Amino acid sequence: MVDFPRCRVATWNEVDRWADEIAAQIRAVDRIPDTIVGLTRGGWVPARVLADRLAVKRLVSLRAQHWGVTATPQGKAELTEGLSSSVAGGNVLITDDITDTGESLALALEAVHAQGPKRAESATFLHISHARHKPTYFAEEIPKESWVWxxxxxxxxxxxGTLGTRAREINPSLEEIGKVLRERCGISIPAEHLEHVARLQGWE
Structure with a gap:
């Protein structure tokens, strides 16, 4: 039987609200960083959005890998690319979109601390309550029992593309794929979006 996670589609309006909340928290304690480390891939957009709100000019990347395809953990989290630039002596904020297991963020903090920053803090838009690491700042906490992808x-x-490919194993028609995603994942996807995904994926 094909497995499907329950899902929630986040919007750009929510992203704006989350970014505003985190920026407000940071300003309230007067701890604006001079460097933001975006944990790629998921933390790169949050890094840029927060840099804009906090007027931070310096962005550094660090890549960790844990999740493989959608909602499928890929073994133990590991750093696959080191820091793109030194953060020694800096006031650093590490960003990711969500702390799910928290393992990637914990590894990122270890890598940053190893370079001897003046301060290292973390921020994620969303935080799952059971995560191993709790970020310094987050906009919304999701209880473990309410977990969704x-x-x-x-x-x-x-x-x-990933969810649709799974749904095609049940029925390859776009109408049925949409029905599977509604019933199994809890998300309603416009027909034109399914058509676009079909073109991207090369579904016959």
Whole structure:
């Protein structure tokens, strides 16, 4: 039987609200960083959005890998690319979109601390309550029992492609794929979006 996670499609309006909330928290304690480390891939857009709100000019990347395809953990989290630039002596904020298991963020903090920053804090838009690591700042906490896979705007088409491919194993018609996603994942996808995914994925 094909497995499907319950999902929630996040909107850009929510992203704006989450970013505003985190920026307000940081300003309230007067801890604006001079460097933001975006944990790629999921934390890169949050890094840029927060940099804009906090007037931070310096962005550094660090790549961790844990989740493989949509809602499927890929073994133990690991860093696959190191920091793109030194953060030694800096006031650093590490960003990701969500702390799900929290393992990736914990590894990122270890990597940053190893370079001797003046301060290292973390921020995620969403935080799952059972995560191993709790970020310094987050906009919304989701109880463990309410866990769903968040389809962020920056991985919308990728996630739809993965979920749609699973749904095609049940029935390959776009109408039925949409029905499966509604009933099994709890998300309603416009027909034109399914058509676009079909073109991207090369479904026959």
């Amino acid at each position: 968040i389809v962020f705007p920056w991985n919308y088409w990728e996630d739809l």
